[in-house]
Amino acid sequence: MPLRAKRNPKSQNRWNATFGDSPNIQIRYLSPLLLLWCFPLSALAEGLLWEDAWVRSMPPGTEVAAAYGRVTNQSDQTVVITSISSSVGEAAQIHDVIADGDQRRMVQLDAVSLAAGESTEFKPGGQHIMLLGVAAPPPEGSRVELCLLTANSAERCTSAPVQRQAPMPATETSGHHH
């Protein structure tokens, strides 16, 4: 699994010893409070897999930030993502970009439904995650916690690096059209 290669081997060992192998949370970035809040739910994460999550670094004075990444439903049932939370900002929303005449504008989505085995990509120009009310922009090179909440109240979190450009994909997806 590509994510595993990115983990720090030490924290990986500790994670395995303590919690087993399933959640793709980087434990060293979580405050104890966040951990208490995240962990019991992530055990019921319904087989959602985060990959290549990242947050675009923002110029000073900007109060919104966009977050991206690919989420795959690895379970054998439909999973409905109903909300997103983040360690920065006052709120996080799922947005899409739609054509409105000659313009393109953002609309908020109430939910994203993933059939068994289906992936969705949050990416620039398409569906994305919007972090709102960001008082202190997270610096480039830092990490932001992003958590998906599903209709069954399961939660799946990831630690997303803050950077200017999209990371190199862990798996090749160009040329695929759905």
Ligand SMILES: [Cu+2]
């Ligand atoms: Cu947006």
